[in-house]
Amino acid sequence: MKVSIEKQSDGSYIAYNTTGDKVQLIGTGDSVKEVKEDFFNSLDEVLQSYNEIGDDIPEFLNEEIEFRFDITSLFEYYSMFNVSALARYLGINDSLMRQYRSGAAQISDKQLEKIEAGIHRLGSELAALRLV
Missing domain, CATH: 3.30.160 (Double Stranded RNA Binding Domain)
Known part of the structure; x- marks a missing residue:
């Protein structure tokens, strides 16, 4: 569901x-x-x-x-994400990402797909990570 x-x-x-x-x-x-x-x-x-x-x-x-x-809920629930650092990782302007988080700026479908794909990529990298 x-x-x-x-x-x-x-x-x-x-x-x-x-x-x-x-x-x-x-x-x-x-x-x-x-x-x-x-x-x-x-x-x-x-x-x-x-x-x-x-x-x-x-x-x-x-x-x-x-x-x-939605973006606001994502950052509220996963508060360990630093908005600016995640924006840089995803190749998105820090200020624009903060506006998305606060709801001050509308997010396009293309930008939403870019953020989702980047978060999935980050998840894959973290899942493959091994500590020594």
Whole structure:
């Protein structure tokens, strides 16, 4: 199941499933951690309801959850990322990356793909890393 996590204009966060047309799950909170916990709570409640009434559980509710973050939520949840250092690694202007993080600048699909590909590349490099 694909779940989007986004920062809202009031500063809170929302998580919602983007797959599965029978059930809409929502989680809210003041942090990404809280919103994920609330989302899982919503999922548990829906699963319990299906079990209680004896209805078949839609297949997508048993799928592994794939969280998708907007840029602001990404940097809030993975706070160990230094925004400027990551921007330099990705070949993006530091100031522009900070504007993306704060929501002051709109991010194009092309730039979003560049950031995602760079983060995946970094993850691969870290996964292959060995310490001596």
